[in-house]
Every structure is written in structure tokens, then in C-alpha cells.
Amino acid sequence: MSSPAPTPVYTLRGAGGPLNTLHFSCHDADTPLLYSGSGKGLIHVWNLNTRRAKKIVKGHSGNSIIWVSTLQSTDALISQGRDMLVCLWDLSEGRSEMVDSVWTGSVGFCQCSMLEMSPGNHLLAFPGEQTEEIKIIQLPSKTPVCTLVPDAKVGMVMCMKLWQPDSGLGPLLVAGYEDGSLLLWDVTQRSVLSQAKAHPEPVMCLTFDLKRLRGISGSSEKNLSSWVLDGQNNLQLQDNVTLVNPGISQLCIRGDGKLLASAGWDHRVRVFGWKRLKPLAVLQYHTDMVQSVAFSDHQDPRQRLLAAGSKDQRISLWSIYNEGAETG
Incomplete structure (x- = not known):
């Protein structure tokens, strides 16, 4: 007997527009929060205990919000x-x-990436005015750190991830570009360490597992492409996962490194075991493109949630594989 299809534990409605981005903040066990950004310029701060918006922030002059953190x-x-x-x-x-703002000049959909260097000191990477450039600044001072512009013709920057490796190197950044390439940047040296052609179409999204030095990316076609960094910081393409339907908006790895979730243009969320990319579940609830997925950062693993935000203006929350499930 196959197990019944999962259903959301609950849904959040009233976002007032398509959901582009989600971000959990559950460190305060008494008041776990979920932030959402909509296509109508609204940021909702959802209290996950009451399942209602405790605050609505109107920003960006009604323009679509593409990233919150x-x-x-x-x-x-x-x-x-x-x-x-x-x-x-x-x-x-x-x-x-x-209290402050930074003008990016970017007309694209590439989301920022942020890295905490020390308490109160962050690096922020964002797409620049030239379509292929990435700018990095320090916060809160807004001091420019560097501008990363590829020599090769790779097109517009589409997605990126900034992190601090354990190797003692300065921060690294991996970016996906319009021609399907991934570039690994050494931020301190402002140089490309390696490059790989991961997709035939633009790289729509990527995520990176710092513990395993392994990442995965998606595009408008049917394949997810996984890749690793070897000891010399070379990007090495690994396994491909072929999906039923094309188009991935976002990818997210759970904090314990066991699960990967994908937001699909086919209205579905797919869950894989991250270790072997084994398909585990297809979550069907939304009636339009799923544009964002996020795993919660609850301290207690039993409380962990997966959230999905859709163009249908709803957020679904799911409780899956939270205790001891084999997720190879």
C-alpha cells in the first residue's frame, strides 16, 4: 500500500499578491515567525502560533519584493x-x-545573498547596474568591498550564494548566469576560481551545502544539476535529476542536510533526499506556479516546517520527514 499523499498542516492567506520569497525566523520558540514578500510590495510577518500576520510592512513603493531576510x-x-x-x-x-537603503540599479530578478562575518557585521552581495555584475558591500556601513564582473560572455547574473569556507580563504560566491554557466568567485581576490556549464538554459536558482561542499541548481528545463567543489576549488558537475515537468523557481536544503525541496512551475513542490537525490514526495496543493520554498529553523526538529509560496497568493506549510525518516 502506498502512503497517502501529504496535505499541508495549514495555509496562510491574505498576502494580497503572488508570493515571491519566504524567510523563517524561529529562534524565539515562543514566537516563531515567517516573513513573506509579495508581488504587490507587501512584507507580511506571520506569527506561526496564531497563523496570522502580526505585522504588514508596505515598502518599495508597491513594487514586487523578490527577497527578504x-x-x-x-x-x-x-x-x-x-x-x-x-x-x-x-x-x-x-x-x-x-532606516537605510542601497540602490542596486538592477532590473533583473536575481536575489541578494547575505553573510554574517561577525555579530553586527554582514556582507551583502547584490546584482549591479550592469546586467552581469555583482556588487558586494559591508553592512551596516555600506562600505564597498568589490565588484565582480566576468571576463567571459555569460549574460545576466540570475542567482548567487555567498559563504565563508572553513579553509581559511576569504568569502566565496557562486553565481548562475543567463547562458547556463556557474562561476565560483574568490571575493577577496575578485577573481574566478572555476567555471562550469551546468544547464543549456539560464540558471534560475541554486543553493549550496557548506558542510558537504556540494550545490545544486535549476533552470527553465527539466533537469536539476548537482555539483561539488573539489580540494582545489574546482566546480565539478555530478548527478542530474530529470523532472516530469520543466521549470524550477527555487531550491532549498534543510538545515540538517537531509532534505532538498524544489519550487516548481508546474504548481508542485518536490522533496528529495539530499544525499542521493532520491525522490521522496510530490506536494500538490497550489493552483499556480510555486515561486519560493523554505525550511524552518526551529530548534526542536519535531517542529520543523516546509513552507511554499505561490503565484496563487497562498502559503502552504508542511510537516514532513521530521523524525528519523530514511531520506537517502
């Missing part, structure tokens, strides 16, 4: 909109105040 160790929220701004918000003590 929180600065660790503060109450600050950071958001990126199609108005070419990255905004910093103070939400402490009931406020919804924009």
Missing part, C-alpha cells in the same frame, strides 16, 4: 524590491521603520 542578532529586516532598492527595516518595539 533578517540580520542575525538584531531585529532588523532586509528586503529587495523591483524598485532597484535594498531596504533595511527596524521592526523592534512595534515599529515598521525604514
Whole structure:
């Protein structure tokens, strides 16, 4: 007997627009939060206990919000909109105040990537005014760190991930480009360490597992492409996963490194075992393209959730494979 298809544990409605981005903040066990950014310029802060929006932030002059995150160790929220701004918000003590902003000049859909270097000191990578360039600044000072522009003709930057390796090198950044290439950048040296052609179409999304030095990317076609960094920081293409339907909006690896989730243009969320890319579940609930997936950062593994945000203006929350499941 096959097990019954999973259903959401609950859904969140009232976002007032297509859901482009999701971000959990569940370190405070008393008030776990989910942030969502919509196509109508609204950021909702959802209280996962009451399952209602505890705050709605109106930003970016009504332009679509494509990325939200929180600065660790503060109450600050950071958001990126199609108005070419990255905004910093103070939400402490009931406020919804924009305290700073950075003009990107970017007209694309590439999401920012942020890295905490030390408490209160972050690096922010964002797409620049030239379609192929990535700019990195320090926050909160907004001091420019570098601009990364590839020598090769790879087209517009589509997605990126910034991290600090354990090797002692400076920060590294992997970016996916319009021609299907991945470039690995050494931020300190402002140089490309390696390059790989992962897809025949633009790289729509990627994510990276710092513990395994392994990443995965998706595009508008049917394949997910996984890759690793070897000891010399060379990108090595590995396994491909062929999907039933084309188009992936986002990929997310759970914090324990056991699960991978994909947001599909076919309205479905797919869950894989991250170790062997074994298909585990197809989550069917949404009636339009799924544009974002995120795993919660609950301290207690039994409380972990998977959230999916869709063009149908709904967020579904799922509790799956939380205790001891074989997810090879």
C-alpha cells in the first residue's frame, strides 16, 4: 500500500499578491515567525502560533519584493524590491521603520545573498547596474568591498550564494548566469576560481551545502544539476535529476542536510533526499506556479516546517520527514 499523499498542516492567506520569497525566523520558540514578500510590495510577518500576520510592512513603493531576510542578532529586516532598492527595516518595539537603503540599479530578478562575518557585521552581495555584475558591500556601513564582473560572455547574473569556507580563504560566491554557466568567485581576490556549464538554459536558482561542499541548481528545463567543489576549488558537475515537468523557481536544503525541496512551475513542490537525490514526495496543493520554498529553523526538529509560496497568493506549510525518516 502506498502512503497517502501529504496535505499541508495549514495555509496562510491574505498576502494580497503572488508570493515571491519566504524567510523563517524561529529562534524565539515562543514566537516563531515567517516573513513573506509579495508581488504587490507587501512584507507580511506571520506569527506561526496564531497563523496570522502580526505585522504588514508596505515598502518599495508597491513594487514586487523578490527577497527578504533578517540580520542575525538584531531585529532588523532586509528586503529587495523591483524598485532597484535594498531596504533595511527596524521592526523592534512595534515599529515598521525604514532606516537605510542601497540602490542596486538592477532590473533583473536575481536575489541578494547575505553573510554574517561577525555579530553586527554582514556582507551583502547584490546584482549591479550592469546586467552581469555583482556588487558586494559591508553592512551596516555600506562600505564597498568589490565588484565582480566576468571576463567571459555569460549574460545576466540570475542567482548567487555567498559563504565563508572553513579553509581559511576569504568569502566565496557562486553565481548562475543567463547562458547556463556557474562561476565560483574568490571575493577577496575578485577573481574566478572555476567555471562550469551546468544547464543549456539560464540558471534560475541554486543553493549550496557548506558542510558537504556540494550545490545544486535549476533552470527553465527539466533537469536539476548537482555539483561539488573539489580540494582545489574546482566546480565539478555530478548527478542530474530529470523532472516530469520543466521549470524550477527555487531550491532549498534543510538545515540538517537531509532534505532538498524544489519550487516548481508546474504548481508542485518536490522533496528529495539530499544525499542521493532520491525522490521522496510530490506536494500538490497550489493552483499556480510555486515561486519560493523554505525550511524552518526551529530548534526542536519535531517542529520543523516546509513552507511554499505561490503565484496563487497562498502559503502552504508542511510537516514532513521530521523524525528519523530514511531520506537517502
